[in-house]
Amino acid sequence: ETGVTQTPRHLVMGMTNKKSLKCEQHLGHNAMYWYKQSAKKPLELMFVYSLEERVENNSVPSRFSPECPNSSHLFLHLHTLQPEDSALYLCASSTWTGGGYEQYFGPGTRLTVT
């Protein structure tokens, strides 16, 4: 596999479920990101990890919990979500040089909360 992969591609979950989104990058990058894209809104940055340490949390609700066990893998753990959390969740990676520069995106996970 090459590039940035995300699983699952589609997820339907109830408000009381717990699920996780997975992202893997095969580009040798050392920074990874979670973005959210809701209908008719721009992509919104959720979390940034550089060298496996979280460097930014854009005031995201605690029902979203990221985990970055190594430079190639990134998870987004989901629990007690709300219907308004339904969106496309995109993972990206880049080489950290004090700046994000070109970020390369995965295909996204389309999440529906019922």
Place this chain on the structure above:
Amino acid sequence: DQQVKQNSPSLSVQEGRISILNCDYTNSMFDYFLWYKKYPAEGPTFLISISSIKDKNEDGRFTVFLNKSAKHLSLHIVPSQPGDSAVYFCAAYSGGGADGLTFGKGTHLIIQP
């Protein structure tokens, strides 16, 4: 308040002609700008970028122009091809901190045969 604005939700251009997509920004700290292309059911694909120290960057059919004084950038595609039909996102970055990218809402480009 949106810091990156793409005021045209859609744009229709005839095949072979020039497509011009526009983007405005408000944050004067932005010093790196990128364009992404997105097909349905796929993630955004990086197209071309420009640093704030330049006013033009060219890559094949794609050219990005930056006017810092006007806080405006544009993407020119010439000649436009049917495969260029997609949503184009403008994004900006401030290199001073651990920021991700700030995106515009996108412009849906439709290339007419």
